[in-house]
Amino acid sequence: MLRELVQARVNLRETVTALRALTPTGTPDTGLPQAAARVLEEALGAVARVDAATCAVMRERRLRS
Numbered sequence: 001m002l003r004e005l006v007q008a009r010v011n012l013r014e015t016v017t018a019l020r021a022l023t024p025t026g027t028p029d030t031g032l033p034q035a036a037a038r039v040l041e042e043a044l045g046a047v048a049r050v051d052a053a054t055c056a057v058m059r060e061r062r063l064r065s
Contacts, residue, residue, distance in 0.1 A: 001057060016043050
């Protein structure tokens with residue numbers, strides 16, 4: 001399960017990096033249509049959730065060892 005979380009985290013970060021490259025300043029609220037900015041914000045939220053889940057799994061594994 002940890003392997004899948006780490007892979008999902010990597011994929012999400014790559015997606016966010018690619019989306020940010022589309023903006024002239026690298027910020028999600030400028031240079032993009034509203035729908036694209038919303039997608040970028042949702043992707044950033046997904047990254048944060050996967051990061052939190054990965055940390056939780058790692059903490060749980062550490063407690064078991």
